[in-house]
Amino acid sequence: MSQIIRAETDSANILKLSQIVKTFGGARALDGAGLTVKRGTVHGLVGQNGAGKSTLIKVLAGLHQPDDGAIEIDGTTHTRLTPKLAEELGIHFIHQDRLLPPSFTVGEALFFGDEPSLGATPFLDRRRMRHEAARLLKFYFEIELPPNVLISELTTAEKQIIQITRALIRKPKLLVFDEPTAALVRQEADILFRLIRRLAGEGVTILYISHYLREIEEICQTVTILRNGRDVATLALSETSAEEIGQLMIARETGDLFPARQVRLGQDLLCVQDLAVTGKFEPVSFSLRRGEVLGITGLLGSGAKDLMRVLFGLERATSGTIVHEDRNVGLASPRDAAKARFALVPEDRRRHGVALDMSVRENVTIASLGRFLRFGRLDRKAEAGETDKLVRKLQIKADGREALVRSLSGGNQQKVAIAKWLARDTDLYLLDEPTVGVDIGAKAEIYALIAGLVSSGASVILLSTDLDELVGMTDRVLVMFRGRVTRELQSSHTTANDILAEATGARERLRHVN
Numbered sequence: 001m002s003q004i005i006r007a008e009t010d011s012a013n014i015l016k017l018s019q020i021v022k023t024f025g026g027a028r029a030l031d032g033a034g035l036t037v038k039r040g041t042v043h044g045l046v047g048q049n050g051a052g053k054s055t056l057i058k059v060l061a062g063l064h065q066p067d068d069g070a071i072e073i074d075g076t077t078h079t080r081l082t083p084k085l086a087e088e089l090g091i092h093f094i095h096q097d098r099l100l101p102p103s104f105t106v107g108e109a110l111f112f113g114d115e116p117s118l119g120a121t122p123f124l125d126r127r128r129m130r131h132e133a134a135r136l137l138k139f140y141f142e143i144e145l146p147p148n149v150l151i152s153e154l155t156t157a158e159k160q161i162i163q164i165t166r167a168l169i170r171k172p173k174l175l176v177f178d179e180p181t182a183a184l185v186r187q188e189a190d191i192l193f194r195l196i197r198r199l200a201g202e203g204v205t206i207l208y209i210s211h212y213l214r215e216i217e218e219i220c221q222t223v224t225i226l227r228n229g230r231d232v233a234t235l236a237l238s239e240t241s242a243e244e245i246g247q248l249m250i251a252r253e254t255g256d257l258f259p260a261r262q263v264r265l266g267q268d269l270l271c272v273q274d275l276a277v278t279g280k281f282e283p284v285s286f287s288l289r290r291g292e293v294l295g296i297t298g299l300l301g302s303g304a305k306d307l308m309r310v311l312f313g314l315e316r317a318t319s320g321t322i323v324h325e326d327r328n329v330g331l332a333s334p335r336d337a338a339k340a341r342f343a344l345v346p347e348d349r350r351r352h353g354v355a356l357d358m359s360v361r362e363n364v365t366i367a368s369l370g371r372f373l374r375f376g377r378l379d380r381k382a383e384a385g386e387t388d389k390l391v392r393k394l395q396i397k398a399d400g401r402e403a404l405v406r407s408l409s410g411g412n413q414q415k416v417a418i419a420k421w422l423a424r425d426t427d428l429y430l431l432d433e434p435t436v437g438v439d440i441g442a443k444a445e446i447y448a449l450i451a452g453l454v455s456s457g458a459s460v461i462l463l464s465t466d467l468d469e470l471v472g473m474t475d476r477v478l479v480m481f482r483g484r485v486t487r488e489l490q491s492s493h494t495t496a497n498d499i500l501a502e503a504t505g506a507r508e509r510l511r512h513v514n
Contacts, residue, residue, distance in 0.1 A: 013072075014039040014174055014205045015060075020069035022055050029055040030066070031229035037174070037222075042196060042206040044216040044237075047226035048249055048467065053209055056226070057178060061093055062086045074173070090173030094163055094180055102152035106145050107133040110166050136165050140195060157188040164195070175199065176207045179300060181215060193219050211299040213242040213504040225249055246500040257444055258472030259451040265475070266290030269459045270428060272311075275320030280306040282484040283320060288428075293450065293460045295470040295491065297503055298480030307480070308432055308463050312344040313337040324428070338367065340428075343421030345414070347433040353417035356406040360398050361387040363405050363416050368423040390419040394449060411442020418449060429453055429460045435469065447473055465503075467496035479503050 015037040022030040030052045037043045047053050058064040059071070062081035071078045073089050081089075100109050107129035108115075116125040116132075130148065137143055141161050151159060160180065167175060177196070181189040196206055196219055208220055216223055217237055224234045225248045233248050269290045274283040281303025288294050298304035309315040311322070313331035322329050329340045337344070346352040354363050364387045365372060372383045387401045394415045398408055405416055414434060421429065431450070435443045450460055450473060464470050470477050470491070477489045479502040487502045 012038050014074060015207070016070075016072040017056065017060065018070045018072070020056060020059055020071075021067045022059060022064055023067055028229055030059070030069075032069070033226060033229055034231045035224055036234065037205060037207055039205055040200060040203050041222060042200050042208055042220045044220035044223035045207060045209045045226070046211070046213065046216060046223060046245060046249060048465065051226040051249070052229040053226055054178075055229075057093070057176060057209065060086065060091065060176070087170070090171070091176065092167035092170060092172040092174070093176045093178065094160070094167060095178050100151045100159055100162060102150065104151050105148050106137075106151070106154075106162060107148070109151050109162055110136070110169065112166075114169070136169065137161065140165055140168060141191065160192075164192075168199075172204060174205045174207060176209070178209045179211065180208075181210070181212065181301075189215070211504055213245055213500075215505075216245070217242055242504070243497065243501065246497050246504070249500065257447065258469075259448055261451075261475070263291040263451075263454050265292050266457070269325060271323040273321045273323070275307070275310060275317050275322065277303075277306055277310060277315065278318045280483065281480065284478075284485055285320075286478060286485075286488075288459050288461065290427075290457055290459055291454045292476075293454055293462055293474045295474035295477035296461060296463045296480065297465055297467075297470055297477060297499060299465075299503055301482065302480040302503070303483045304463055304480045305432075308344070308430055308461070311337070311461070312342060312430055314344075338424070341424075341426050342428045342430065343424070343426040344430045345417050345421070345432065345434055347436055349410075349413050349417050354405045354413055354420075357404060359402045359404060360391065360396065360408075360416055361401040364390055364401075364419045365423055367420050371423070386423055390422055393422075394419055395445060409442070411445065414442070414446060415449070418446075427458045429458060430463070431460060432463045433465065434462070435464075435466065443469075467499050470499055471496050481505055 013036055015035065017033065017035040020030050020033045021028065033052055033056055035045065035056060045053055055064060059066050060081070062083045062085060065080050071081060073091070078085070101112070104112065107126070110133050111129050116128045117123060118125045134144065137145055143161065145154070145158060151162065154162070180192060196208070200206055208216070210216055220237055222234060222236055223240075223245060225232050225245060227249060235245070266289055268287050270288040272287070273285050275285070276283045284307060286294070296304050296307065306315060310317050311331070313333045313336050316332065322331060324340050329336070331337050331340070334344070350356060355366070358366075361384060365383050369378065372379045372386070384401060390396075391398065391401060396408075396412050396415045396419065398412060405413055408416065418429075434450075435446050450462070454460055462470070462474055471494060474491045477491055477494065477499060478485050479487045479489065479499060481503060482505075489498060489502070
């Protein structure tokens with residue numbers, strides 16, 4: 001049960017989180033973070049990936065319990081929250097993922113948990129649900145959806161509308177939007193913004209979390225910036241700009257983290273021409289030279305992730321060509337990509353990059369077992385020798401080659417995921433957020449490994465949302481925004497803030513103004 005401490009407080013504040021600390025496995029996701037939201041305002045919350053936004057919101061939702069700090073809602077301090085208590089206190093969440101049962105109808109999804117019944121009977125009043133669903137959707141969004149259509153048949157925008165309407169039925173005091181426009185087109189986003197302004201005018205407080213700084217400028221009165229698990233500033237939007245917010249978001253103390261770039265670039269290894277996936281990203285063209293590190297970045301919904309999936313055959317392109325060493329390659333599957341000497345180190349290494357319950361040896365050689373077959377039998381000695389060589393080269397810290405990968409740290413698991421491809425004849429590495437969730441020491445080792453790959457003649461495409469990483473590790477950066485490449489930047493002549501302005505649309509807004 002939550003202990004409740006009543007305290008005298010400024011009634012202007014509906015929410016006050018103070019000195020919140022949350023640790024996961026020795027790493028501090030929140031290191032004394034705070035957030036104060038005034039009643040009836042639209043308050044923005046921003047920060048780079050890993051800054052602590054998601055963790056702070058999960059503390060507010062009762063999904064994580066803080067290790068330290070205070071949570072004050074409507075003048076009452078709570079030592080802990082649960083999802084049920086948060087909802088009882090009038091806090092509702094609109095998540096990035098549309099958390100709706102796909103087999104429910106619109107009416108059933110809207111009233112799930114609060115279904116109207118036929119009089120005193122246990123039977124549902126489905127006619128009333130259909131009527132109310134149609135009325136509410138018309139009232140809030142001026143749209144008409146068949147009340148009996150299944151959630152699985154709706155578009156992304158329509159699912160979000162259902163999620164928002166479901167929250168509004170419950171009379172929220174504080175409505176939290178978590179990256180609400182990531183999968184919306186501009187027209188749909190404009191409808192959402194009109195609703196947010198209307199709700200704020202009716203007294204509903206909005207906490208708006210977004211990477212899109214243009215949106216923060218457009219609809220928020222105040223913004224809090226998180227960096228490295230702490231709130232570094234809370235500013236009035238009338239007195240600041242997207243550029244100033246971006247500067248506060250970026251941690252610049254990188255020291256000697258990034259190795260010096262001393263690689264002479266070779267001939268073109270890869271040429272991508274007009275590559276596109278309908279509904280995900282528009283035609284993209286670029287080339288990649290031997291020894292080059294090409295950065296790709298973009299927010300959720302920008303198409304950057306989808307581009308990487310296409311380059312490894314995880315998704316089919318609807319148009320365009322991929323030419324590898326003057327040969328047109330059709331990447332219909334990851335097997336095709338591996339045959340073309342492409343390697344993918346995925347962001348979620350624990351699910352897609354390594355087999356946790358297999359040994360270091362088994363993980364390192366799993367993609368190249370053919371090398372160790374002798375007359376149809378596995379040459380255990382050769383396999384062990386190759387594993388030991390790569391363990392030494394990558395400085396993988398493990399209790400021997402037979403140690404389970406599950407027992408390794410996150411940074412060492414990532415090295416095993418890379419070693420798997422080093423054991424093959426690989427010359428193009430697709431690295432998807434390679435340093436996410438690892439400590440600073442492991443980051444430095446992974447950066448040194450990337451430098452070693454390109455110095456040996458391989459090429460790297462680095463997908464990252466760590467802006468300092470992009471500037472420090474790449475030769476060029478392609479920035480994607482809402483499905484298209486908006487800019488190609490030379491890393492030696494750019495800054496993290498330049499990349500941020502392009503990725504969030506702030507630079508696009510300035511171009512329109514000028």
